Amino acid sequence: MTSPMKSILKKAATVAMLSSCSVAAFAKPQLMLFADDLQVCSSERLRYCNSESRESLSKDTYKQQPIYQITEEGLGRIADMAWTEQPDIRAQAVELLNAAKKHFNDEAFGQREFERYLRRSDFTLTGSDISAREFWFNLFDFEQRNFFDLLEQKQANGKRRRQGEVDVQGTRNWVTKEAFAQLLSDAQKIADAKRKPRVAFITGGSRDPYRDVDYYQSLFEQLGFEAHWLAIDGAMQTVMSAQDTKLCDSLADYQVSKLASFRRDVLYPDLYQKQQKLCRDPEKLYNLLRKSDAVFIADSSPLLLYHAFYKNANQPSELLTKIQDMVAKGQLMVAAQGDAVHALVGGKNNATVLSGDGVQVLTGRPTVYSNGFEACRLGVDCISVVNSRELSYMQSGVLGLFNWGTLDTKVAKYGNQPRLIKTGIDNSSNLIFGLDSDSYARISSESDDGEYMQMQVFGEGGLWLGDLRQSNDSMATAMQFGPFDSYFLTHEDKIMLRNDMINVELAPWKQAINTTTAGPLVNSSTPFSRSNYHKLGQMQCNTGAATASGSTDIDSQRFELTLKASGATNMRKGVLAKGGKRIGVCSFARISTQILPKAL
Template sequence: MKKITACLSAILVAMPVFTLSANDENKTMPEYSMLLMGGGLATCSSMSTRHCSNEEVFSAAAKKHSLFQLSPEHLQAINSSGFWSEDRIIEQQQTLAVLEFLRGQLANEPVSERELLRLWRGAEIEVDGIWVSGRNVYAGLSSRELNFVLDQLEVPVMVSKDANRSNPRSREYADLANTKNNFTVELYQKFVAMAQQVAGDKRKPRILVVTASSRDPFAAVDFYTNLFAEAGADVSWLPISAAYQAAWQSGDKNSCEDLDKHLAEQHGSYQRQRVYPDLMAQKTEFCKAGSKAAVAQIRRSDGIFFNGGDQSLTLQALRLADGSASAELQQIERMLEAGQIVVAGTSAGTAVMSGGSYNGQRTPMISNGDSYSAMQFGAFDLPAPAVGCDKDQSCSNGLAENHLTYSGTGGLGLFSWGVLDTHFSERGRQGRLIRLLHDTQSRYGFGVDENTGLLVGFGQGAEAPAVKMAVLGEAGVYVVDMNSANSSGEGSALNLRNVVTHYLTRGDEMEIIANQLRSRFANWKFAPNNLSQPLLTSGDIFERDNYKQLSHLLCMTQARQAEGRAVKVGQGYAVAVYKDHSSYTRQGSFRQQGEEIAYCSYRNMMVDLQPAN
């Protein structure tokens, strides 16, 4: 099967550049003010050379991997922190026993994470007369526990003494020129071009990078600041995070000195002062300066980029404990509305943009879940369970780690027209988006595929649409409209019928006018001429990209219906995707990097979901 993607004409890439100041009250609004990406960007960097066309482009000073050291002090920190619960004592003891065994092999020699985990999983030791497998010990830890252990072992990567650098910490470098995936390059360059439109042609665009979605908010700072600098921007890190807001909301004027404590409590991140001393010092000074200085930094910028990770962390970074917008978020809102800043996000940085109010109703923010659990158990307006919490029984509120959760009050609220979801087709998230929209009585949902971007432009004037959107990048955007859907039953017995879906790919556009979504296919796409009518079925429709592949065949052929099932242990859902009189499909092809890529966009493809017999 030909790879599915999308195609954008050169017209969409070439953005007009204005010379007006960002502070000019009569400033023309940018054509597009937001670029919302679905994650999965494949960027060449010194720590991800598999994405490079030439892996030898980085100097010896570049950070190639993280380092870990099994010193007695580090093992003692793992053992004595009070981190482990009483019912996880066995896991704690076995983990320490394996690490102590490895310390005997490595002494104090630092090793890469890859080498450490290889040795760990390959270890076989005797504990109290019982043989213990390192592989089983590793697999038995939750993500929270494993991150804690690795954080306690991590040490900084230093450049050689003869490198003649004022800061001896080694940094991760990006290289767009050697990035193999041209779609990734296009997306980053597009955002810089959007920021340049705001800045005018007299200077470089000023871009702020926010890494608040990360469990470790320091880990990606070097990567993104270097990447956007290479792309032609004047770039700075905005060190706002959940830890920063927690410090200020604690009421203790000295709380900024305790950022390590807040990082542990809010992010589950430890020992960052040791690994990133310069960035921790920068973050501490930023914290002490407070929101006035942060707002001033935002005011001077032309673009702001939000990274991926956990959207709930970014929400905590920019909204206060009572749900109100922080001074920093208010500044972004004002500038975005005035056309004085452009905003981009990837993965969690996109999902967090949902919120605000559309057509008199709050727009929720999705925070967790898979399609199977969503259809079986419904959506819960509760904090997302921790990744891996099933392993250590740390899930709260009676949830399992794959349950569908959301914030009913929304995310940042910069995109109010529907729920945003990411890593979409690749992780089979169609079912969870549809179920969330049903349970929250929301109308629209937008699922952005990996390495793909949704451009968003705000309406100007009485005759303009409320919002216009366009698709660029590698794949597409799945759009759900619940306006004509009907349902019966509830819980795992829910029947949903007449759900309207669209799949728009590269170069396609859409807009919302008078609460109605209208779409336009790219003018180089034509009606499919494949007259075959295959029988289209999938036994595991929400696994990997099975739904996307199935609907692509339905789009490309004269088949009228595709059927799928999502069933585990005899329980689950049957899914029917079908065409009616209003359905339209258009196909096109494009050669990218020596590969012929097939695209098929569709409008008004209907979906029914019902419990499987």
């Protein structure tokens, strides 16, 4: 464990570092959106550390990434426990592990090492013509995760479970450090200057609600928060809704059914016992929330978050109702990260995006759920829904805190614009918002009715916005999307919504770009492949081209993307010099966007 003096010195260094981070002047925020990759350096996240911190945290005294070992007890669990619905798969898995045991010589290993071994293996399973490699990669995602659960080993020093260690100062990414510094500053505004701000963090949208508790506890304390784990998840909510405290004794069984998570009570006995105590006395859980200035929701499944915050009758829990009430009164701010951002949605015609990948979402019929219980009731089914490549969404929000449109994430990095556009149009959303990687956004609403909203974007990525209100009638045509105005905001840009009007303030340090019909031709042969949609828009923005276009064939259908500038278009570019880097950024507003089917 870290010595008390070392912890004090690390906290002091963190405070000094955070005070040097730029914190934006802004109205008291209600919400913050964090990209999934804004991760702080820790013993479990070494790739986010600088070289010095990586070396100091790579010690056996700290909790590392999960480790696995092939033991006789583990083989028994694989053979006997219902981690898959097919008994023959359990038998084949035991055979595979017996072969792997000879390779690893009873040593512990990580997931990457295990899968690397399988890729290099060439033996076939008894009574089958498939190789061990094919067997493994043909398993469903939830089966692979359950498999590893049953082999995972407790990381301990003697009888004491190892704790993860965080080093905010040693984090490489300046965006991450500024985002969390901003969260601390904003929470302090609610707490006032008399005491430390209090944050309640939620990890219950993950199938393993315990894995990141140490990480966030250490992170927020090092930042300067008084931090508390708000131990709510689908298993806990199921037991609490039954109003029978005796069921708290069987919380581990509910974790298997509701989260598809095995043996968490064995690997994290202290956290399991802590959650059981809160289960038996829920008032203590509510008190943690009432005393908080901020809630942070870790990157997690919006479906599992739904089950954490809704009762069986599809009614919001007391905890969710209290969060909504405190946010409305300015007593609480909420930050969400990664896919948990999707769950913030509320308001009429705004949807919660669950899954979907690639341009093929434009041609298929999406799977639409009215609520989270219709989508799934068991953890394995929830995981299957969100891991699907097919488009699926809920017709309503989960947390009901962001009422201005439908939200999505990783829009530029993974080319998620098609699924966001399709979801927004099918569900009649007025606006669609897509947060990019390596970015964060702050949101405030100063009016009680929510008619006014201000959002500011920060980071090396940005935020994409589509205004679908102007052409809903034209979008009634099958597979025609647009025209509608789109926007891309980069570091320090602002957008304001007031009385259904959109106003954009692009940061003044960026230089205006004049569009010209005589400008260069901007084309892409694969505009919907990964980040190419974003790159096409950036090429148009940087060159001032009046039009950018590209087409892709999918399922015997060609789709053409066209981006057109007009007299109302505003484009600005500049160089972002932060974190020892110089990055070119380009923002645009009111680019007419259209996706049309074309005959092959």
